[in-house]
Structures are given as C-alpha cells and as structure tokens.
Amino acid sequence: xxxxxxxxxxxxxxxxxxxxxxxxxxxxxxxxxxxxxxxxxxxxxxxxxxxxxxxxxxxxxxxxxxxxxxxxxxxxxxxxxxxxxxxxxxxxxxxxxxxxxxxxxxxxxxxxxxxxxxxxxxxxxxxxxxxxxxxxxxxxxxxxxxxxxxxxxxxxxxxxxxxxxxxxxxxxxxxxxxxxxxxxxxxxxxxxxxxxxxxxxxxxxxxxxxxxxxxxxxxxxxxxxxxxxxxxxxxxxxxxxxxxxxxxxxxxxxxxxxxxxxxxxxxxxxxxxxxxxxxxxxxxxxxxxxxxxxxxxxxxxxxxxxxxxxxxxxxxxxxxxx
Amino acid sequence: xxxxxxxxxxxxxxxxxxxxxxxxxxxxxxxxxxxxxxxxxxxxxxxxxxxxxxxxxxxxxxxxxxxxxxxxxxxxxxxxxxxxxxxxxxxxxxxxxxxxxxxxxxxxxxxxxxxxxxxxxxxxxxxxxxxxxxxxxxxxxxxxxxxxxxxxxxxxxxxxxxxxxxxxxxxxxxxxxxxxxxxxxxxxxxxxxxxxxxxxxxxxxxxxxxxxxxxxxxxxxxxxxxxxxxxxxxxxxxxxxxxxxxxxxxxxxxxxxxxxxxxxxxxxxxxxxxxxxxxxxxxxxxxxxxxxxxxxxxxxxxxxxxx
Ligand SMILES: Nc1ncnc2c1ncn2[C@@H]1O[C@H](COP(=O)(O)OP(=O)(O)OP(=O)(O)O)[C@@H](O)[C@H]1O
Ligand code: SF4
Ligand SMILES: [Mg+2]
Numbered sequence: 001x002x003x004x005x006x007x008x009x010x011x012x013x014x015x016x017x018x019x020x021x022x023x024x025x026x027x028x029x030x031x032x033x034x035x036x037x038x039x040x041x042x043x044x045x046x047x048x049x050x051x052x053x054x055x056x057x058x059x060x061x062x063x064x065x066x067x068x069x070x071x072x073x074x075x076x077x078x079x080x081x082x083x084x085x086x087x088x089x090x091x092x093x094x095x096x097x098x099x100x101x102x103x104x105x106x107x108x109x110x111x112x113x114x115x116x117x118x119x120x121x122x123x124x125x126x127x128x129x130x131x132x133x134x135x136x137x138x139x140x141x142x143x144x145x146x147x148x149x150x151x152x153x154x155x156x157x158x159x160x161x162x163x164x165x166x167x168x169x170x171x172x173x174x175x176x177x178x179x180x181x182x183x184x185x186x187x188x189x190x191x192x193x194x195x196x197x198x199x200x201x202x203x204x205x206x207x208x209x210x211x212x213x214x215x216x217x218x219x220x221x222x223x224x225x226x227x228x229x230x231x232x233x234x235x236x237x238x239x240x241x242x243x244x245x246x247x248x249x250x251x252x253x254x255x256x257x258x259x260x261x262x263x264x265x266x267x268x269x270x271x272x273x274x275x276x277x278x279x280x281x282x283x284x285x286x287x288x289x290x291x292x293x294x295x296x297x298x299x300x301x302x303x304x305x306x307x308x309x310x311x312x313x314x315x316x317x318x319x320x321x322x
Numbered sequence: 323x324x325x326x327x328x329x330x331x332x333x334x335x336x337x338x339x340x341x342x343x344x345x346x347x348x349x350x351x352x353x354x355x356x357x358x359x360x361x362x363x364x365x366x367x368x369x370x371x372x373x374x375x376x377x378x379x380x381x382x383x384x385x386x387x388x389x390x391x392x393x394x395x396x397x398x399x400x401x402x403x404x405x406x407x408x409x410x411x412x413x414x415x416x417x418x419x420x421x422x423x424x425x426x427x428x429x430x431x432x433x434x435x436x437x438x439x440x441x442x443x444x445x446x447x448x449x450x451x452x453x454x455x456x457x458x459x460x461x462x463x464x465x466x467x468x469x470x471x472x473x474x475x476x477x478x479x480x481x482x483x484x485x486x487x488x489x490x491x492x493x494x495x496x497x498x499x500x501x502x503x504x505x506x507x508x509x510x511x512x513x514x515x516x517x518x519x520x521x522x523x524x525x526x527x528x529x530x531x532x533x534x535x536x537x538x539x540x541x542x543x544x545x546x547x548x549x550x551x552x553x554x555x556x557x558x559x560x561x562x563x564x565x566x567x568x569x570x571x572x573x574x575x576x577x578x579x580x581x582x583x584x585x586x587x588x589x590x591x592x593x594x595x596x597x598x599x600x601x602x603x604x605x606x607x608x609x610x611x612x613x614x615x616x617x618x619x620x621x622x623x624x625x626x627x628x629x
Contacts, residue, residue, distance in 0.1 A: 085532030100525040102546045112532045147622040
C-alpha cells in the first residue's frame with residue numbers, strides 16, 4: 001500500500017482490566033473497500049469507535065491512529081469534531097435507534113451539512129434533499145419533515161448514510177449496517193454502499209459477521225479474533241488460500257453460495273472472555289492444529305505473500321522450506 | 323386530538339368524583355361533626371339542633387346525594403364552624419400557600435435540574451458523588467425533620483430568621499427552603515437518571531460521530547430527550563402547589579391552605595375539607611393534563627399516536 005488514508009498502529013483498548021483490543025495494526029488505502037470480519041465480541045466495533053474517539057471515557061486507549069499527517073488518538077476535541085462526519089463518517093448497526101427521535105430527518109442531515117460544509121437554511125435543506133435522493137429515499141422533499149419513527153429500518157439506514165455523506169467523507173465506516181434489516185433490504189443497502197463508493201471515490205470499511213457479505217462488497221478482508229487481527233488478504237486470495245485456522249473455520253462455516261445464510265457458528269467452542277485470555281495464541285483452545293508452542297507467545301503476523309499475512313505459528317512453520 | 327382530550331377530561335372528572343366521594347365517606351364515618359364542633363359536653367338538644375341544621379340526621383346516601391347535587395349547582399357548602407362559605411374560606415388562604423410553594427418550585431427546578439444534569443455528565447466523578455449524596459440526604463430526611471432542623475440552626479441558634487408566622491417575607495424563607503431542598507433532591511436524582519439513560523442511546527453516539535461538538539450534543543440531542551421523562555415529575559410538583567405544603571405550613575405555623583386543612587379535619591368541618599380536596603384534585607388533574615400536552619410537544623412519537 002502506497003500512502004494509507006488512515007493507519008491504526010498498535011491500537012489497544014482496555015475497559016477496566018478487560019482488554020478489548022490487544023494491538024491492532026490496520027491501514028486503509030484511499031478509495032479501497034476493506035471488510036472487517038469476526039465473531040461477536042472480537043472487537044470490530046471497538047476498533048473504529050476507539051479510532052474516532054467515540055468510546056466512553058473509562059476506556060483506556062493506547063497506540064496510534066493517523067489520518068493523513070494527523071494523529072487522532074489524544075487529539076483535541078475540536079480536531080476530532082472536524083474529522084468525525086467530515087473526513088471519516090461512521091454508521092451503525094441499529095439504524096432505528098441511531099437517529100434522534102425528537103428531531104426531523106431534514107434537521108439531522110442539515111446539522112452535518114452546517115458543521116462540515118457551512119450550509120444553512122434553504123441551502124442546507126436543498127442539499128439535504130439531494131442527499132436523501134442520492135441514497136434512494138422516495139419523495140425526498142417530503143421525507144425531510146418526517147420523524148425517525150415514521151421510517152422503516154431500511155429507510156433509517158439510508159438516512160444515516162445520507163447523513164454520513166453530508167461531510168463528503170474520504171472514509172465511511174459501516175458497522176454491520178445491515179444486521180438489523182431483513183434480507184432483501186440488506187442487499188439493497190449493500191448495493192447502495194457499493195454504488196456510492198464508485199460515485200464518490202470514498203474508502204469503505206465494512207464491518208460484518210458475514211464473510212459472504214464482505215466478499216461481495218470488499219476488495220480486501222481483515223479477520224479479527226479476540227482483539228487482534230489474525231489474517232489479512234485480498235478477498236479472492238483469502239477464499240482461495242485461507243491460512244489461519246480461524247479463517248479456515250469461518251470459511252468452513254460459510255453456507256453454499258445458493259443456500260440460506262447461517263450465522264458463523266460452526267467453529268466449536270466460544271470466544272475467550274477478555275479477562276481470561278489464554279496465554280499465547282488466543283485461538284489455541286479451539287484450534288485443531290494447536291501445538292505446545294502455540295501457548296508460549298502471541299503469534300506475530302507472518303507475511304505469506306505481498307498483501308497476505310496470518311498470525312499463526314503453523315503458517316510460519318510451513319513457510320520455512322523443508 | 324379531540325378524542326384524546328375528551329378521554330382525558332372524562333378521566334379527570336372520574337378522578338375528582340372518586341376523591342370527593344372517598345373523602346365524604348371517610349370523614350363521615352370517622353366521627354360525628356356535631357359532637358366535635360359543639361364539644362363533648364354540649365346538651366343533647368343543641369347537638370340534635372346542629373344535626374338538623376346541617377342535614378346530618380339524614381341517611382348517609384341521601385347526604386351524599388344532596389352533597390353532589392349542591393356541588394353540581396356550584397354550591398360547595400358552608401363551614402360548620404363559622405357558617406362562612408367554604409369556598410371563600412379556602413380561596414383566601416391560597417395566596418399564602420402559593421407564596422411558599424411557587425418560590426419552592428423555582429428552587430426545585432433551578433437547583434435540581436442543573437444538579438442532575440451536571441452529575442450525569444460527570445458520572446462517577448467527585449461532583450456526581452457529592453450531588454448524589456446530598457440528593458439522597460435531601461430525599462430521605464422528611465420535611466418536618468428538615469424544617470425543625472433549619473429552625474434549630476437559623477432561628478434558635480443563630481437567631482437570623484423567625485421560626486414561624488407570616489409577618490414578613492423573612493418568615494417565608496425557612497419554609498420555602500425546607501420544601502425547595504427536598505424537591506430539588508428528588509428532581510436531581512430523577513434528572514440524573516433520565517440523562518444517563520439518554521446519554522447511553524445510540525443516537526447520542528451518532529451525533530458525536532457526525533462531528534457535533536459535545537456541548538451541542540448535550541444541549542441539542544440529549545436534553546430534549548431527557549426532558550420527556552422529567553416532565554412527569556415536574557407535573558407532580560406543579561400539581562401539588564396547593565396541597566403540597568401541609569406539613570411545612572404546620573411546622574412553621576403558616577396560615578395557608580394546608581393548615582386550614584389540618585384544622586378543618588380535626589374539627590370535622592366537612593364542607594371545608596371537601597372544598598380543599600376538590601381544589602387539590604382539580605389542581606392535580608389540571609397538572610396532569612398539562613403534562614400530557616407537554617409530552618405531545620416534546621415527543622413526536624406520542625404526538626402522532628394521539629393525533
Ligand atoms: N462500552 C464498553 N464497556 C465495556 N466493555 C465493552 C464496551 N464496548 C465493548 N466492550 C467489550 O469489548 C469487546 C469487543 O466489543 P465489540 O463491540 O467491539 O465487538 P464486535 O466485534 O463489534 O461484536 P459484535 O459483532 O457483537 O458487534 C467485547 O468483549 C465487549 O464486551
Ligand atoms: S498459532 Fe497455533 S493455536 Fe494459534 S491458530 Fe496457529 S496453530 Fe492454532
Ligand atoms: Mg459490533
């Protein structure tokens with residue numbers, strides 16, 4: 001990757017003794033679509049909430065988050081407010097409760113336009129209307145005056161996307177944007193995100209449980225497990241040669257292409273509790289290939305080939321020519 | 323909207339009828355007004371005459387019937403003690419009560435709401451703990467205890483303020499503070515938890531995620547939502563402007579509606595007691611109606627459902 005748009009280095013997050021992130025290294029190039037997958041609780045949301053300074057005050061955050069030349073961790077609030085919703089926008093899993101119930105849609109979109117593009121009054125309203133149009137909300141002019149409870153889940157998520165686009169972001173972080181929606185709407189929202197990315201050239205981070213969803217929308221995938229990135233590769237490469245046993249498990253749990261989608265539950269065992277991390281490789285208790293050495297130290301990511309790395313001792317061993 | 327109001331008014335009317343009926347029954351079953359007003363050793367003929375004069379020898383159901391008929395025609399009866407119109411007796415006490423309860427309400431709002439918001443915004447900080455400790459204290463100490471305590475310190479020990487009576491505005495300070503502090507404590511606790519609840523909502527994170535500065539998140543996004551549950555408790559406080567001072571008026575010998583009520587109950591002065599209860603019920607019911615209207619103004623979800 002030449003010059004990343006945003007780079008997380010050694011990012012750790014701790015909620016009062018329970019580590020949620022244990023050193024995340026992740027970079028996003030301008031315009032690229034990166035998928036972030038992993039089971040519930042592995043730290044996908046926390047990664048990006050921490051990067052944007054959106055975690056509650058008791059979260060202890062360390063490491064570095066660089067956006068262009070600027071360090072975001074520990075940055076003054078004024079800088080963060082300019083970045084959030086400006087260069088980097090984020091949308092969330094539960095669109096219905098992510099919109100403020102007492103304000104009209106138009107006002108909520110216009111607020112972002114005022115903050116990041118200085119638009120007010122009629123100009124803001126006109127642009128808000130154009131944005132609602134762009135995200136495919138029918139009868140956008142009238143919808144500006146609707147309240148969130150008058151919208152369906154899919155429409156709420158479209159409004160969230162419109163709000164995110166208001167600041168013309170270089171990166172949109174979409175945290176499970178379709179999990180709360182039903183299947184046909186899911187596909188529509190994913191298509192919309194793909195189309196918007198092509199139109200605007202913004203980068204996209206798509207957080208998901210679902211490798212299938214990510215493979216359709218993204219070019220590159222990072223797989224997370226227990227607060228770390230365990231494998232990172234271009235989508236095709238990951239499907240063709242999954243290297244980390246956890247990724248292999250996820251792929252094994254993937255339903256056939258034409259079958260119904262199931263949650264990723266086929267790997268036996270559960271994610272370790274943050275305050276009871278096994279020493280060494282966190283996946284060892286569930287890993288079919290675990291060896292004594294795996295408990296000795298946390299495996300570092302090993303480059304398998306350019307753009308593909310896996311944090312697994314076995315992968316490292318196999319790389320060494322016999 | 324009209325149906326909403328029709329329903330509300332009907333409910334209000336039923337509430338008032340129930341309060342008045344309950345009072346009627348309890349007061350008449352709990353002692354003979356003739357005995358109490360005329361004194362225990364009054365001659366039997368005098369008592370019989372009193373009973374006849376006030377219609378007390380009729381069966382209870384007939385008294386009840388007459389009583390309601392009179393109310394409906396606007397006649398709230400007369401005091402059995404001095405024969406004056408009950409309503410006039412009560413109304414002339416209202417200003418004195420409001421002179422305590424309105425300033426006390428302002429203290430509750432002006433102290434309780436900011437304290438609750440500040441505590442919520444600095445959750446688990448020193449400020450939060452201090453506010454909550456004071457709030458729990460103000461909330462658990464009964465107002466007569468607090469009133470007596472204030473009298474001990476500021477009237478007896480320091481001699482700064484009078485301990486009772488109504489001669490000057492200085493007499494009002496201790497009773498107002500007594501009521502204000504307790505109510506502020508309740509409101510602070512309530513506001514704090516409403517605010518914490520709202521601050522944990524996803525839309526607050528959304529506001530931060532789109533770059534709204536924290537102050538504007540609090541004022542523009544959190545407070546309008548936290549106001550919705552808080553209005554309920556403020557409604558209660560407004561509803562008790564007339565009746566909420568019974569204890570404090572007694573402690574500080576303040577000649578308001580509350581004291582009148584205590585005296586009238588002790589005397590079984592039925593018309594006066596019922597007149598006060600009617601007034602209290604009407605205030606409560608009006609306050610509730612206003613709260614419902616405010617809900618509609620604050621919460622578009624309710625507005626829609628009731629429109
Ligand atoms: N505000 C918080 N306070 C304490 N712990 C938290 C908080 N937010 C997240 N965590 C913990 O951090 C860990 C990672 O959570 P995170 O929400 O990032 O998971 P996730 O990968 O996004 O899962 P999901 O797919 O369920 O959204 C979990 O163990 C979670 O319990
Ligand atoms: S390091 Fe060991 S335990 Fe961990 S995934 Fe690789 S083989 Fe399994
Ligand atoms: Mg999540």
